Amino acid sequence: MNPVPAFVSYEFAGREELCLCAGAQSLRRILLVPPLFDEMNRMRKMLVDVMHSLEALDIGSFLPDLPGTNESFVALETVTLSDWQNAVKACAQQNDISHIASFRGGVLAVAGLPSASHWIFNPVKGATLLRTMLRTKVASDKESGFSTSVAELTSRAEANPLELAGNIVGSDLFKQLNSAGIPALAKQRIVRLDSDNKPCDGQIQGSALWLRAEPDEDPAMSAAIAQDINEWLGL
Amino acid sequence: MQNEVELTPEAAVRAVMRDILGLSEEQVAEFTAETELFGALPELDSMAVAGLLTELEDRLDIMIEDDEVDGELFETFGNLVAFAETKVTE
Numbered sequence: 001m002n003p004v005p006a007f008v009s010y011e012f013a014g015r016e017e018l019c020l021c022a023g024a025q026s027l028r029r030i031l032l033v034p035p036l037f038d039e040m041n042r043m044r045k046m047l048v049d050v051m052h053s054l055e056a057l058d059i060g061s062f063l064p065d066l067p068g069t070n071e072s073f074v075a076l077e078t079v080t081l082s083d084w085q086n087a088v089k090a091c092a093q094q095n096d097i098s099h100i101a102s103f104r105g106g107v108l109a110v111a112g113l114p115s116a117s118h119w120i121f122n123p124v125k126g127a128t129l130l131r132t133m134l135r136t137k138v139a140s141d142k143e144s145g146f147s148t149s150v151a152e153l154t155s156r157a158e159a160n161p162l163e164l165a166g167n168i169v170g171s172d173l174f175k176q177l178n179s180a181g182i183p184a185l186a187k188q189r190i191v192r193l194d195s196d197n198k199p200c201d202g203q204i205q206g207s208a209l210w211l212r213a214e215p216d217e218d219p220a221m222s223a224a225i226a227q228d229i230n231e232w233l234g235l
Numbered sequence: 236m237q238n239e240v241e242l243t244p245e246a247a248v249r250a251v252m253r254d255i256l257g258l259s260e261e262q263v264a265e266f267t268a269e270t271e272l273f274g275a276l277p278e279l280d281s282m283a284v285a286g287l288l289t290e291l292e293d294r295l296d297i298m299i300e301d302d303e304v305d306g307e308l309f310e311t312f313g314n315l316v317a318f319a320e321t322k323v324t325e
Contacts, residue, residue, distance in 0.1 A: 038282075128289055135285035138301060143281070149301045165282065190236075195250050197242050197294060208254035211286050213278045216257065 005051050010064060010091040013083070018071045019064040019091055022051040026060035028233050030119075031097045033088055033106035034063060036129060037167050039210040040070070043103060045217045046209055053226030059233065064091040066109065077161040077168040081126075081176035084109040092116065101229055104210055105129050108180045117187040119232055121225065122196065122208075126177030133164040154178075189232055191225075204228060244319035247294045248312070254290070255283050268313025273306065284309060297322040 005022035023029075032047060034040045051061045066084045068076035089112030092100065101119040102110050108126050110118060134150045134157075141148045156162055157174040169177075192200040193208060206221030242250070253263040256278050273279055279287075288299050299322065308318055 128293060131292075132282075132285045132289040135288060136282045139281035139285060151301075195254065197239055199236050199239050201236055203237075207257055211251075211255045211283070211290065212257055213255075213280055213283050 005048065005055075005063075008062075010087075010094045012067060012087040012090045013074075015067075015074065017065050017067060017074075017087065017091075019062050019095075020048070020051070021060070021062050023055035023058070023060035024062075024095075026055075026058050028058065028099075029060040029062070029095065029097050030054065030099045030101055030229060030233070031088070031092050031095070032061055032063045033100060033102035033109055034066070034069075035103045035210060036066075036069075036105035036108070037133065038165060039104050039129075042212055042215045043209050045215060046222050047103065049217060049219055049222035050225050050229075053223045054229065057226060057230045059226075059230060062091065062095055062097065064088065075168070076173075077170045079170065080172045081108065081180060085112040089113055099233060107182055108177065110185070111183055114185065115187075116185075118185045118189070119229055120182075120185075120188055120190045122192050122210075123182045123190065125182060126180035130164070130174065130178055133167070133169075136165045137163075191228055202228060242294055244295060244323050245316045247291060248316050248319050251287055251290045251294065252312070255279070255287055266312045268311060268316070270312040271310065272312060272315065273309035279309070291319060295319060295323055297325070 005020050007018050008021045009016040010019050034047060035043050047063060051063060054061045065072050067074045067087050068079035088109045092113055099117045100110055100113055103121045104124050107120050107123040134153050137153055138148050138150060153162065157169060158171055161168050161170045189202065190200045191202045191204060192198060194203040194205050204221065204224040206224065207218045209216050209218060249263050249266065253260065256276060288304065292299055308314055
């Protein structure tokens with residue numbers, strides 16, 4: 001039976017935010033930056049499985065709640081991308097971590113740590129994430145009898161907070177995400193699924209859980225991610 | 236760094252369907268032009284369709300406008316592949 005990961009907290013903007021932690025006493029430690037919005041929910045079980053696998057390899061891992069997400073008491077509509085970047089930086093510094101693994105849109109929240117070593121899984125631009133959320137809103141508006149468009153919703157979201165697929169996204173967060181590209185980091189390893197045709201430094205077999213209708217798991221992929229991170233970290 | 240590999244529109248549609256529905260390569264290889272999609276596959280709800288369109292844009296480097304998307308597009312696998320083929324030649 002695997003030990004259960006424990007919640008610890010980190011301080012950001014005068015508040016305590018939660019962080020799931022496994023194997024904190026290990027000498028090798030890594031911060032896991034989760035995907036954003038719905039993708040985080042769909043991949044959380046997979047990430048917790050990664051934490052178990054890392055612990056079995058004697059690697060400690062920390063999975064913070066970004067402000068406004070998961071158990072955070074902060075209202076998402078007040079949060080900006082800069083807050084997420086500063087929160088990730090604060091969590092890394094408070095736990096003395098210099099290696100960061102980010103998943104999907106999580107890579108957009110690592111800009112506060114340019115000199116850290118980055119392991120990056122299937123990175124995505126902010127505009128791509130928003131486009132799917134805007135399309136979902138166009139479809140749900142249509143079902144409610146309203147006719148909207150991606151362009152119209154974009155202008156609305158740039159001026160006022162807008163509910164997108166269950167998330168109230170503030171206009172600063174929307175604008176920052178919409179222009180946030182995948183950062184080019186000095187020390188990085190980009191890993192993608194073997195079904196992906198984009199440039200990368202390594203591929204693993206697995207499922208694009210972020211595209212699924214419901215949260216799911218892929219234990220073999222979680223183990224493969226932990227193994228890749230293990231080799232990347234070295235001894 | 237491994238370079239980007241060019242995908243045919245049909246291969247891209249097949250790969251996205253496989254990812255969204257969580258199918259094996261063998262299962263998705265059995266899709267034909269007549270395979271029914273929207274309505275026949277419960278996983279393909281409006282959110283999944285939104286993700287599918289964005290993934291196709293990303294993998295084929297195309298832009299899909301709101302007014303190009305209608306119910307007919309998702310009726311069959313063949314319709315979706317034909318649409319993707321038209322978009323890449325635009």
